[in-house]
Amino acid sequence: MKRARVVYDGAIHDAFEFEGKLKLADGRIAAEEEVVWLPPIQPRTVFALGLNYADHAKELAFNAPTEPLVFLKGPNTFIGHRAHTRRPSDVTFMHYECELAVVIGKMARNVKAEDAYHYIKGYTVANDYAIRDYLENYYRPNLRVKNRDTCTPIGPWLVDAKDVSDPMNLSLRTYVNGKLTQEGTTKDMIFSIHELIAYLSSFMTLNDGDIILTGTPKGSVDTAVGDEVITEIDGIGRLVNTIVGDDAF
Structure with a gap:
């Protein structure tokens, strides 16, 4: 459903x-x-993965990580389908990131990788915008890069986990003003969904409503005020978002 x-x-x-x-x-x-x-669920703790696709790491001239690169996001960054994302007037490079979002369905602690899927409520689409002007380095993005209000559209649907037969084989695409600019597949993740749940739950408790943003493939390009950005994942949904300027606020 x-x-x-x-x-x-x-x-x-x-x-x-x-x-x-x-x-x-x-x-x-x-x-x-x-x-x-x-947003189709009210986010609790949100984990975001950096450089979790080898082609994206290569695109940024970084080596693929040997351990998950994880940072946290606040709930006020999230907005829904067809909402507006603010691009500050002083930035020079703000790009989208189409990501599969994994929603936890029950308390998880010290979960074995082979049991991880039993703890998933469902999946949705996220577009986790990044402002490169504020980036210190890709291994430690500061708060202004990934925690700005309105900068993470999510939705439109929460798809029940039982309705997604293989979350590690889904195609992702991004369109800017109707032009295909990003294309990839979840099978190219460096750290798989079950590995991420096992890793995170090994040192902290995951709870119902927590979200894992699993990273983005290569193809992130700059966006401008007025752009319509559509991020979609096969079988999960098609998320529409529009970039607006400071005057809208």
Whole structure:
């Protein structure tokens, strides 16, 4: 099942995909354009992976890491489908990052890799924008690179884990103003989903609603005010986002 959280008729509703539209929990049907989309889950602790695709590491002239490079993200960075992301007027390079987001479904501690999938609630699409002007180095991105308000669209759907037969074989794509600019596959991750859950749970407890952003393949390019950026993952969803300037705020 594909689940969503939306605002409709002045209230927040849980909803699911129904014949190309949204069916609210109270039974009403709404079109995609009639609602305000929220992140499909309310994020708790969010882990983001750096350089988890070898082609992306090579693109940035870095060696592939030998241990997961993980940093944390605050919940205020997240916005929903069809929302606006702010590009500050003083930056020169702000790029998207299409990522498969893994949502944890229950408490996990010292999980074995072979058991990791039992702890997943589902999957969604994330677009984790980065502002390279603020980057200190790719091994330690500072707060301004990855924790800015509005800079991580996520959604539109949370797809139940049981409905994704092989999360390690999904195609990812990004389009900027209709032009394909990024294409890859989750099978090229350096550290797989089950390895990441085992790694993180080996030293801290994961909880229901925690999210792991699993990294992005090569192909990140600069974006400009007015650009429509679409990040999509086969079987998971198509996430639409628009870049706006300081004047919008």
